[in-house]
Every structure is written in structure tokens, then in C-alpha cells.
Amino acid sequence: MNRAKQTRWKTLADEQDFRALLRSRRRFVIPATIFFIAYYLALPISVGFWPHEMSRPVLGPLTLAYCFALSQFAMAWIVLALYLVRSRRFDLLAARIRRREAQEQVDSQ
Amino acid sequence: MIAQPSLVMFAIFVGITLVVTYWASGQSRTSRGFYTAHRRIGGLQNGWAIAGDYVSAATFLGITGLVAFYGFDGFMYSVGWLVAYLAVLLLIAEPLRNTGKYTLADLMSFRLRGRGVRAIAALSALAITLFYLIAQMVGVGALVNLVLPRVGDVIGIVGVGVLMLVYVLFGGMLATTWVQIIKAGLLLATVIGLSGLALRHFNFSLTRFFDAATAVPTAHGVSNLLQPGLLFHGPLGAWNLISLGLALVLGTAGLPHILIRFFTVPSARAARTSVAWAMVLIGVFYLLTSFMGLGAATIVGHDHIGRRMYAGQAIDYIAHHPAQETSLNAQLTQNGYIVPQPDSNLAAPLLAAQIGGSLAAAFVAAVAFATILAVVAGLTLTASSAFAHDIWFSLIRNGRGDESEHIFVARAAALAVGALAIALSIALRGFNVAFLVGLAFAVAASANVPVILLALAWRRFSRFGAIVGMLGGLVSSLALIAVSPVLMGSRAIFPLENPGIVSIPVGLLCAVLGTLLVRDPDSEAMFDQLQVRATTGLGAEV
Numbered sequence: 001m002n003r004a005k006q007t008r009w010k011t012l013a014d015e016q017d018f019r020a021l022l023r024s025r026r027r028f029v030i031p032a033t034i035f036f037i038a039y040y041l042a043l044p045i046s047v048g049f050w051p052h053e054m055s056r057p058v059l060g061p062l063t064l065a066y067c068f069a070l071s072q073f074a075m076a077w078i079v080l081a082l083y084l085v086r087s088r089r090f091d092l093l094a095a096r097i098r099r100r101e102a103q104e105q106v107d108s109q
Numbered sequence: 110m111i112a113q114p115s116l117v118m119f120a121i122f123v124g125i126t127l128v129v130t131y132w133a134s135g136q137s138r139t140s141r142g143f144y145t146a147h148r149r150i151g152g153l154q155n156g157w158a159i160a161g162d163y164v165s166a167a168t169f170l171g172i173t174g175l176v177a178f179y180g181f182d183g184f185m186y187s188v189g190w191l192v193a194y195l196a197v198l199l200l201i202a203e204p205l206r207n208t209g210k211y212t213l214a215d216l217m218s219f220r221l222r223g224r225g226v227r228a229i230a231a232l233s234a235l236a237i238t239l240f241y242l243i244a245q246m247v248g249v250g251a252l253v254n255l256v257l258p259r260v261g262d263v264i265g266i267v268g269v270g271v272l273m274l275v276y277v278l279f280g281g282m283l284a285t286t287w288v289q290i291i292k293a294g295l296l297l298a299t300v301i302g303l304s305g306l307a308l309r310h311f312n313f314s315l316t317r318f319f320d321a322a323t324a325v326p327t328a329h330g331v332s333n334l335l336q337p338g339l340l341f342h343g344p345l346g347a348w349n350l351i352s353l354g355l356a357l358v359l360g361t362a363g364l365p366h367i368l369i370r371f372f373t374v375p376s377a378r379a380a381r382t383s384v385a386w387a388m389v390l391i392g393v394f395y396l397l398t399s400f401m402g403l404g405a406a407t408i409v410g411h412d413h414i415g416r417r418m419y420a421g422q423a424i425d426y427i428a429h430h431p432a433q434e435t436s437l438n439a440q441l442t443q444n445g446y447i448v449p450q451p452d453s454n455l456a457a458p459l460l461a462a463q464i465g466g467s468l469a470a471a472f473v474a475a476v477a478f479a480t481i482l483a484v485v486a487g488l489t490l491t492a493s494s495a496f497a498h499d500i501w502f503s504l505i506r507n508g509r510g511d512e513s514e515h516i517f518v519a520r521a522a523a524l525a526v527g528a529l530a531i532a533l534s535i536a537l538r539g540f541n542v543a544f545l546v547g548l549a550f551a552v553a554a555s556a557n558v559p560v561i562l563l564a565l566a567w568r569r570f571s572r573f574g575a576i577v578g579m580l581g582g583l584v585s586s587l588a589l590i591a592v593s594p595v596l597m598g599s600r601a602i603f604p605l606e607n608p609g610i611v612s613i614p615v616g617l618l619c620a621v622l623g624t625l626l627v628r629d630p631d632s633e634a635m636f637d638q639l640q641v642r643a644t645t646g647l648g649a650e651v
Contacts, residue, residue, distance in 0.1 A: 006634060006637075006638070009637045009638035009641055010637050012637070012641045012647075013637035013638075013640060013641050018641060018644070018645070021644060021645070022640070022644060025644065029199050029200070032195075032199055033195075033196070033199050033200065036192060036195045036196075036199075037358065040188075040189070040192045040354065040358055041351070041354060041355075041358075043185070043188065043354070044185065044347070044350040044351045044353075044354040045347070045351060047181075047185075047337040047338075047347075047350065048341065048346060048347025048348070048350045048351060049347050051336075051337050051338045051342075051346075054337055055333075055336040055337060055338070057323075057335075060315075060316050060319060060320075061316070061319040061320050061322070061323045061335060062319055062335060063181070063335045063336055063337070065181055065335075065336070065337045066181055066184070066335050069181065069184055069185065069188050070396075072188045072191070072192055073188070073191060073392055073395075073396055075192075076191055076192050076194070076195055076388065076392065077388070077389070077392060079195055079199075080195070080198060080384075080385055080388050083198060083199065084381070084385055087378075087381060091378055094377075094644065094645040094646055097645045097647070098645055098646065098647055101647055
């Protein structure tokens with residue numbers, strides 16, 4: 001029984017729809033994660049090691065450092081928006097897999 | 110005197126929330142109702158509740174103060190705490206909702222079956238939550254000291270502790286959620302109002318506002334708050350900043366009291382929607398800390414932020430501190446009061462008093478109380494579920510025991526956690542609270558985050574690796590803090606204030622090495638199931 005369950009999950013994991021879902025999720029999530037961590041860490045690194053350059057006022061009295069910090073808010077909201085748009089596709093694929101699985105349950109009974 | 114109006118407003122908040130608790134109490138008679146509000150909270154509501162759970166009084170009062178005193182360097186906290194939600198959004202929220210039941214340990218022990226992983230996951234959740242809880246309750250003491258000097262901080266702490274227990278014990282997750290939603294609304298309104306008033310002071314001219322922030326007079330000369338380096342400077346300043354940044358941006362994804370909020374929504378999609386709303390609300394809040402903080406520095410004045418002493422009290426103080434007599438006397442004749450000790454935590458209430466009058470200050474103080482109450486209730490619920498569900502029900506009783514026992518143990522655990530927090534907070538009064546919150550973030554980032562991510566993504570990840578990883582992160586972060594300048598001052602062995610830059614890699618390395626050392630075929634066999642369920646939502650708890 002347990003063995004059969006295990007095999008069922010294995011079959012599901014190898015299915016084409018699931019591989020496609022996993023691939024398209026990863027294609028977004030991995031680059032997005034690397035990007036946001038790099039963009040964020042650039043702030044303490046630049047401010048920590050080049051405080052003088054980052055103290056230059058660039059937008060009226062606002063320093064380069066402050067503008068960079070404010071841009072992080074925009075960055076976070078833009079990545080959020082992109083993910084929300086992209087995730088509609090993930091939802092469709094996941095729903096299709098769930099529907100088919102439910103159908104197979106009914107068929108096998 | 111802001112004591113009376115502030116008490117009245119706080120009493121109104123308590124009254125409303127008690128009505129909510131009474132309404133919720135009928136719906137939390139099962140463990141599913143108690144822990145997760147029957148998973149019927151909508152994405153929008155949960156987003157507000159996450160904001161209410163996350164933005165603590167330490168953040169509201171603390172960050173405003175840090176920006177007021179250190180400008181840009183204080184604002185760094187705001188940036189990190191918002192960006193951190195991208196990690197929750199992209200990596201954690203949806204898989205967690207799809208595979209967990211009540212607690213964070215559920216996710217880890219999904220494939221890493223057995224007692225060891227669950228026990229240690231519960232332990233680290235309890236440790237993180239308790240540090241966070243004590244930080245908030247100690248904050249109550251400070252706030253009471255300010256607003257109601259005659260009440261005494263012990264009574265304040267006990268009062269808040271008892272109220273919070275009423276919400277949690279009788280209303281469970283549903284009441285706690287609504288307390289957090291109401292509080293988030295109040296807090297956001299307050300922050301928007303204060304920022305607007307601060308800008309009005311400069312005729313709504315952003316240029317004049319920021320110009321004023323470039324030249325803030327202090328006792329040590331004029332300082333430019335838009336420049337970096339006021340808080341983090343010296344040879345290790347950069348490393349301190351980077352270490353703190355790492356802990357801030359990764360820590361949130363390991364905070365148990367935030368993560369259990371995703372069990373209250375019906376689906377992974379609603380979990381995603383709730384992070385989206387939370388990011389909007391939290392982002393607006395943190396953006397505005399800039400205006401409140403810089404406003405406090407420019408309008409109230411750097412040297413006026415702190416506990417104020419008037420007339421007789423001031424003369425008494427001067428008599429006892431003859432060394433500073435001339436400067437204090439000058440302050441007294443010029444302002445009518447003295448500020449012997451600057452205290453950045455008072456920036457927000459003093460800004461409100463200056464631009465909105467005493468009623469506004471009373472409102473801000475009442476909102477700060479409400480904030481503490483809501484956060485503390487969420488934390489207690491988290492600790493109680495970690496104990497009742499993970500330790501008692503899964504480990505001691507081996508999954509046996511009926512529904513009424515489960516709910517009884519959950520309530521008893523909440524009571525015990527609440528009592529423990531009250532006692533510890535009274536013992537630790539006057540301790541630096543920001544340090545305790547920093548501890549919680551560093552422990553979460555080092556002990557929980559690497560193990561959660563590896564459990565979700567690495568087929569070979571083993572139980573031994575998870576246990577070693579969590580212990581390695583937990584022990585290294587705690588040990589480094591114990592020998593850091595925060596606790597040991599100039600005799601510190603570890604030079605940085607935040608252990609993140611060392612303890613996060615240590616946690617990750619321990620988890621990887623532990624896995625490579627001991628193979629775990631059971632865990633590998635479960636990986637397919639975990640991956641399918643986490644990604645598609647098949648078989649998720651409803």
C-alpha cells in the first residue's frame with residue numbers, strides 16, 4: 001500500500017506537465033532570488049566600503065546612498081508584481097495536474 | 110500630561126478587541142480552529158494580519174528613533190525588513206502552505222520523519238519566539254514609564270500579558286488575526302498622519318524637508334542625516350552593516366510567528382496574495398519611517414529627544430550632577446526642561462506632541478500599546494502551537510490523544526508561555542530590547558532558513574543534516590552574540606554586533622556536511638512526494 005503510494009508520487013513527479021511546471025517556476029524564482037539578494041547586498045557593501053562616494057548629493061539634497069535605499073522599495077514592488085503576473089501561469093498548470101489526478105482517483109475506484 | 114487621553118483611547122481599542130474575542134471564542138473549539146482559524150482567512154485579511162504581526166512596537170518606536178538619530182544608517186533597517194519579504198514570497202510561502210499543517214516543524218518533518226528533526230525545529234521555534242516575545246514585553250515597561258509614570262512598569266507588563274492571554278486563550282487564531290488587522294489599520298493611519306503633519310511643517314515641500322535634514326544641529330555639531338556612516342563607522346563599520354543586512358534579509362523567512370500565518374488561508378494562491386498585500390502595507394510603513402524619523406530630528410530637534418525633566422525634578426537632577434551644571438542650566442532657562450539622557454525610542458511620541466499637540470501624542474502612545482498587544486498575542490499563539498502540536502502531541506503522546514486533549518494542552522501551553530514571558534520580562538526590565546530582536550532574527554536566519562530551503566530543494570538532504578544544521582546555526586548564532594560587543598563591550602572576542610555573516614554560513618555548512626556524512630534513503634524516497642505536493646498543492650491540508 002505504502003509502496004504503491006510512493007510509486008504514484010514518483011510517476012507524478014516524472015510527468016511532463018509537472019516537469020514543465022517545475023521548470024517554469026525555477027526559471028523565474030532562481031534568477032529573481034539571485035537578483036534581489038545581489039541588489040540588496042550591493043547597498044550595505046557600497047555604503048560600507050565607499051562611504052565617501054555614496055555621500056554625494058545627486059537629487060537635490062538626497063545623497064546617492066539615500067536614493068539607492070529608496071530604489072530598493074521600487075525594486076521589491078517590481079519583483080513582486082512580476083511574480084504575481086508570472087504565477088498565473090503556475091496556477092493554471094498546477095490546477096491542471098490536480099484536476100487530472102482527481103479524475104484518475106475516480107477512475108481507479 | 111498625556112496619560113488620561115491615552116488610557117481612554119487604549120481602553121477603546123481593548124474594548125473593541127474583546128468584543129471580537131468573544132465573537133471568535135465560539136469558533137475556536139477545535140485545534141484546527143484554535144491554530145488556523147479553520148483556514149478561512151482571506152488573502153487580503155491575512156496580508157493586513159501579517160503586517161500587524163510583523164511591525165512591532167520595537168519597529169515603530171525603534172526605527173523612527175534610529176532614523177531620527179542616525180539618519181540613513183537607521184533607514185537601512187527599514188530597507189532590509191521590506192526586501193526580506195521577497196524571500197518569503199518567492200521561496201517559502203506557497204510550499205509551506207501546501208505541505209504544512211500547524212507549525213513550521215511540519216514542513217521540515219514532512220520528509221524528515223522522526224522525532225529528532227521535529228524536536229529541534231520546535232526548540233528553535235520556541236527560542237526565537239521567546240526572545241521576540243520578551244523584547245516586546247520589555248518594551249511595554251519602557252512605554253509605561255513614559256506615558257504613565259505613576260503606574261509602574263511591572264503593572265504595565267502584567268496588564269499587557271493578561272490581556273494578551275485573554276485574546277489567545279479564548280479567541281485563538283481568529284481573534285488574534287482580527288486584533289492584528291485592527292492594529293495594522295490604526296498603526297498605518299497613525300504613521301501616514303504623522304508623516305503628513307511633518308511634511309506640512311515644511312509646507313509640503315520635499316526639497317525643504319530634506320534640506321533641513323542635511324543640517325541638524327546636535328550637541329556635537331551639525332550632522333547631515335542623509336549621509337551614511339553615522340551609526341556604522343570605523344574600520345569594521347562596513348562588515349557590521351553587511352552582517353546586519355544578511356540577518357535582516359534572510360531572518361524574516363525563518364520567523365515562526367510570521368510563517369504560521371500562511372496556515373490560516375485556504376490555498377497557496379491565497380498565501381501568495383497575502384504576502385503581496387503585506388509587502389504593499391509594510392513597504393508604505395517603512396517608507397514613511399524616513400519622514401517620521403527625519404521629521405523628529407528636524408522639528409523636535411536631536412537634543413530634545415529623550416525623557417524630559419521639568420522644574421523641581423530638573424533642579425534636583427542638576428544638583429546631583431554638578432559636572433554638567435552649566436550646560437543643563439542653560440537648557441533649563443532656554444527650554445523650561447532638561448533632557449539629561451537622549452532616548453531615541455521617544456522620537457515618534459515627541460514628534461506627535463510637537464506637531465499635533467498632546468492629544469496626538471496620546472493617540473500615538475495608545476497605538477504603540479495596541480501594537481505591542483497584537484504582536485505579543487501572535488507570538489504566544491506560535492509558541493503554544495510549537496509546544497502543544499510538536500512537543501506534546503507528536504513527541505510525548507506519539508500522535509495519540511483526542512481533540513479535547515489537544516486543545517486543552519494548547520491552551521495550557523499558551524498560559525505557561527504567557528506566564529513565563531511576563532516573569533522573564535519583569536526580570537529583564539531595562540535591558541536593551543533592540544538586541545533581543547536582533548538575536549531572534551539572527552537565530553532564525555542561521556538555524557531555520559538553511560534547513561527549510563534545503564528540505565524543499567535538495568533530494569539528498571538527510572535528517573542528520575537537518576539536525577546538525579539547525580543545531581549549528583542555533584549554537585553559533587547564540588555563542589557569537591554572547592561574545593559580541595553587544596554583551597561584552599570592549600572586551601568582546603567576536604568583533605561584530607550581529608553574528609549573521611558567520612552564523613548563517615555555519616548553519617548552511619553544517620546542514621550540507623551532515624547530509625554528506627550520513628545518507629538517508631527514507632528522506633530521499635519522500636522527496637518526490639514533497640516536491641509534487643509543495644508545487645501543485647495536491648493533498649494540501651484543508
